[in-house]
Amino acid sequence: MNLMIAILFYLATLFFVVGLFHRIRVYASTPAPLKIPTTPAPTTTGGVVLRMTREVVFFESLFKANLWTWAMGWMFHAGMALVLMRHLRYFTEPVWGWVVLIQPFGIYAGIAMLIGLCGLWTRRLFVERIRYISTPSDHLMLLLLIGIVSSGLLMQFFVHTDVIAVKNYFQGLLNFNIQPLPVDITLALHLLSVVMLLVIFPISKLLHAPGVFFSPTRNQTDNPRENRHLSTWAAKLESEK
Amino acid sequence: MADITAPAYRIIPIIPALIPDAMAGKGPYVANDKINEAIGFPGQLVEDWHDRAIAKMGELLSKYRSLKVFMDACVHCGACSDKCHYFIGTQDPKNMPVARQDLMRSVYRRYFTLPGKWFPKLVGARDLTREVLDEWHNYFYQCSECRRCSVFCPYGIDTAEVTMAAREILDSVGYGQKYSNEIIGKVHKIGNNLGLPGPALIDTLEGLEEDVKEATGIDVRFPIDVKGAEVLLITPSADFFAEPHIDSLIGYAKVFHATGTSWTLSSMSSEAGNFGMFIGNYDQLRKIAMRIRQAALELGVKRIVVGECGHAWRVAYSFWNTLTGVGDGADANDKFAQMLQKQLDHRYKQPMHICEFTWDMIEDERLSFDKSLNDKHIITFHDSCNVARGSRMGNLPGGQFEIPRNIIKAVANNFVEMSPNTTHERTFCCGGGGGLLTDDLLELRVKGALPRMEVLQQAVDEHGVNFMATICAICKAQFTKIMPIYGFDRRMVGGVHQLVSNAIILGDKK
Numbered sequence: 139m140n141l142m143i144a145i146l147f148y149l150a151t152l153f154f155v156v157g158l159f160h161r162i163r164v165y166a167s168t169p170a171p172l173k174i175p176t177t178p179a180p181t182t183t184g185g186v187v188l189r190m191t192r193e194v195v196f197f198e199s200l201f202k203a204n205l206w207t208w209a210m211g212w213m214f215h216a217g218m219a220l221v222l223m224r225h226l227r228y229f230t231e232p233v234w235g236w237v238v239l240i241q242p243f244g245i246y247a248g249i250a251m252l253i254g255l256c257g258l259w260t261r262r263l264f265v266e267r268i269r270y271i272s273t274p275s276d277h278l279m280l281l282l283l284i285g286i287v288s289s290g291l292l293m294q295f296f297v298h299t300d301v302i303a304v305k306n307y308f309q310g311l312l313n314f315n316i317q318p319l320p321v322d323i324t325l326a327l328h329l330l331s332v333v334m335l336l337v338i339f340p341i342s343k344l345l346h347a348p349g350v351f352f353s354p355t356r357n358q359t360d361n362p363r364e365n366r367h368l369s370t371w372a373a374k375l376e377s378e379k
Numbered sequence: 380m381a382d383i384t385a386p387a388y389r390i391i392p393i394i395p396a397l398i399p400d401a402m403a404g405k406g407p408y409v410a411n412d413k414i415n416e417a418i419g420f421p422g423q424l425v426e427d428w429h430d431r432a433i434a435k436m437g438e439l440l441s442k443y444r445s446l447k448v449f450m451d452a453c454v455h456c457g458a459c460s461d462k463c464h465y466f467i468g469t470q471d472p473k474n475m476p477v478a479r480q481d482l483m484r485s486v487y488r489r490y491f492t493l494p495g496k497w498f499p500k501l502v503g504a505r506d507l508t509r510e511v512l513d514e515w516h517n518y519f520y521q522c523s524e525c526r527r528c529s530v531f532c533p534y535g536i537d538t539a540e541v542t543m544a545a546r547e548i549l550d551s552v553g554y555g556q557k558y559s560n561e562i563i564g565k566v567h568k569i570g571n572n573l574g575l576p577g578p579a580l581i582d583t584l585e586g587l588e589e590d591v592k593e594a595t596g597i598d599v600r601f602p603i604d605v606k607g608a609e610v611l612l613i614t615p616s617a618d619f620f621a622e623p624h625i626d627s628l629i630g631y632a633k634v635f636h637a638t639g640t641s642w643t644l645s646s647m648s649s650e651a652g653n654f655g656m657f658i659g660n661y662d663q664l665r666k667i668a669m670r671i672r673q674a675a676l677e678l679g680v681k682r683i684v685v686g687e688c689g690h691a692w693r694v695a696y697s698f699w700n701t702l703t704g705v706g707d708g709a710d711a712n713d714k715f716a717q718m719l720q721k722q723l724d725h726r727y728k729q730p731m732h733i734c735e736f737t738w739d740m741i742e743d744e745r746l747s748f749d750k751s752l753n754d755k756h757i758i759t760f761h762d763s764c765n766v767a768r769g770s771r772m773g774n775l776p777g778g779q780f781e782i783p784r785n786i787i788k789a790v791a792n793n794f795v796e797m798s799p800n801t802t803h804e805r806t807f808c809c810g811g812g813g814g815l816l817t818d819d820l821l822e823l824r825v826k827g828a829l830p831r832m833e834v835l836q837q838a839v840d841e842h843g844v845n846f847m848a849t850i851c852a853i854c855k856a857q858f859t860k861i862m863p864i865y866g867f868d869r870r871m872v873g874g875v876h877q878l879v880s881n882a883i884i885l886g887d888k889k
Contacts, residue, residue, distance in 0.1 A: 161451070164447065165444060165447065165448055168440075168441060168443070168447050169442065169443075169444060170443070170445060171442065171443065171661065171701070172697065172698055172701060173697045173698070173701065174445060174537065174540070174769070176526060176529045176530055176535060176537065176768055176769075176804075177769060177770060177771055177776065177779065177804070178771065178776035178777040178779070178780075178804060179771075179776060180776065193533070193535075197533050199458070199531055199533050199535065200456070200458050200531070202530065202531055203458035203459070203462070203531035203532075203533075204457070204531075207456055207457065207458060211456065211533075258456075261457070262455075265457070266397055267394070267397065267457055267461065267472070267475060268455070268457040268460065270472045270475075270478065271455050271457060271460065271472075271475065271477050271478055271481065272455055273455070273501070273502055273503030274500065274501050274502075274503075275494070275501050275502045275503070276454075276455050278501075341493050341494055342494060343451070343452070343453060343454045343455070344454075345451040345452060346451075346452040346453070346454050346534055349451055349452030349534055350452065350534045350535070352444060352448050353445075353448055353449075353452070353534050353536070354444055354445045354448075354535075355445070355535035355536075355537050356534075356535035360771055360776060362697045362698070362701065362706065363696065363700060363706045363707060363728055363729060364706075364707055364708050365707075365708040366700050366704065366706060366713065366716050367700070367701050368701055368713075371442060372661070372701065375662075375665065376715045
């Protein structure tokens with residue numbers, strides 16, 4: 139069991155990292171031949187950074203679109219950010235000061251995540267339009283995330299697991315020295331779901347996370363009259379003449 | 380066509396319930412052999428369409444980052460699902476932006492992603508069958524590429540980009556749309572979308588000079604093919620003969636006259652519109668835009684000004700510099716662009732919108748108006764989608780909203796806004812953009828105009844609005860056609876420069 143989960147984690151992490159980098163490389167190397175920012179758009183690079191920051195941190199466009207989806211989605215994502223940071227305590231020794239500081243908030247963040255996810259799923263199940271556009275994988279991904287969050291919260295509040303041993307295990311993983319893992323069904327469920335998520339990430343809609351940074355409608359500066367924007371393949375058309 | 384009626388206004392603008400397949404089979408006419416072959420597309424659906432379509436899709440995915448990212452990034456959150464005017468008007472779920480994208484995304488997943496290859500059902504992937512291809516033809520020609528959905532998408536996914544790619548794929552297998560492809564053929568052959576030949580154009584302009592002389596007593600000229608003129612005006616060909624477009628053309632001419640600007644039209648390049656964008660074909664887009672470059676070089680003009688046309692302004696503002704070098708800032712080694720950019724006068728923006736031109740002149744106090752001549756109008760302004768979300772005017776973001784409004788306020792006393800949820804970047808398409816301004820899509824056009832008509836009615840009821848100004852030839856043509864179906868007078872629609880024309884004081888400044 140120790141070894142199996144270790145191997146799965148190694149493989150999943152490898153797949154996640156390689157897959158994700160591959161995708162990012164594809165996005166970065168695919169040309170954007172035309173200027174297509176959704177206007178009004180910033181005219182300077184600084185402005186674009188601000189726009190992207192508002193988009194990534196506050197979900198500005200979603201806020202304009204639908205307050206419910208925004209609230210649920212933002213709660214889930216912000217919660218996840220905190221929870222992920224909180225989990226750094228399993229990978230650092232000694233634990234970094236700021237990670238210690240956020241530990242209590244991380245718990246509330248977990249609850250916020252769960253509420254957000256349930257809200258999003260409710261919407262997906264009961265709003266006719268959203269149900270129409272949902273594929274089975276959309277539902278299953280929410281279920282998977284709900285599984286990860288609930289098993290985590292369960293261990294936090296009800297069926298405590300030996301977190302010292304868990305930390306030992308992950309410290310071991312980092313040093314390729316496999317340690318015993320507590321035999322605990324909730325923990326196993328939690329970890330295996332995370333493995334699943336790592337595998338799904340680079341081949342699914344979860345690519346929205348890196349994707350948003352490459353979205354030409356959001357990351358382009360609005361200066362087509364001032365600067366000539368020409369992609370390599372488009373430039374070739376000119377030399378042909 | 381007479382049996383097409385306007386859908387009922389929603390009392391409160393609730394999101395409509397779904398009516399699956401409400402618009403199935405209501406797509407546009409298919410282009411025939413003659414039309415397709417004239418612009419280099421296969422005449423009709425080729426036998427190996429499946430393989431060629433998938434290959435084309437792969438090619439586009441490698442050439443356009445937008446398409447690649449947009450295919451991957453959608454999480455089906457539904458933010459866009461109630462934002463499309465065609466969905467609101469038709470209630471067909473496949474007219475929800477996300478569902479429209481999914482018509483292609485499902486095929487993308489099947490052929491270009493691992494989960495789609497292994498577990499198609501799970502991730503909603505499907506084979507490209509003839510039924511799917513037909514569905515593409517039907518629904519990707521029910522999108523006006525207005526980009527309203529892209530405003531609300533948390534990843535900026537722009538359905539217009541997906542629609543353009545789909546149309547490009549359809550054209551590559553000989554399954555394009557009659558209306559757009561026919562028009563593109565005319566531009567290449569004659570120089571404008573209407574197929575108006577040079578002599579007829581010259582005739583029309585002479586007639587206009589007489590009309591204006593009769594109405595004002597002043598010799599306002601409509602020059603054409605004048606070498607060495609300062610300004611080349613590129614305007615939608617509808618401005619030459621359609622109502623109410625022509626009144627704006629008269630407005631531009633009066634502005635040039637009153638400011639003593641030497642200007643010219645070009646008989647070779649008598650079209651601002653560029654349907655190459657609508658069908659997503661870079662070569663066509665470029666080839667059509669090249670006519671403008673050619674005219675500018677031949678006539679030796681210093682400035683290029685673009686008339687009231689929405690998508691044309693997007694192409695001009697956002698794409699011309701890329702496509703043809705009409706703009707500024709080309710690399711010193713970029714001979715192609717430098718050849719033209721050296722000729723242009725960079726004290727001015729290149730290209731410049733006619734509204735920017737007129738507003739600059741108003742700010743310089745080189746124009747004067749008798750605003751009372753527009754007093755019969757209570758005016759509102761319809762932001763055209765491509766101007767609002769695909770371009771800019773002036774120096775600041777949002778100038779495309781402020782400048783036309785500033786002009787209206789400078790030439791008229793009564794101006795009111797429509798509901799803020801339907802103006803500026805949130806404006807609704809008129810219902811006829813993106814290559815859909817054709818009678819075979821009239822039902823779609825009528826239904827797609829619903830959200831705009833609702834708020835116009837509101838403005839009429841609350842403020843007595845009797846004139847909706849707009850700066851787009853397609854908006855003008857679409858509204859004059861469909862507004863009577865909603866019970867409005869067709870003359871309620873007109874251009875911003877029509878209002879300028881009404882109020883401008885010609886001759887000596889007071």
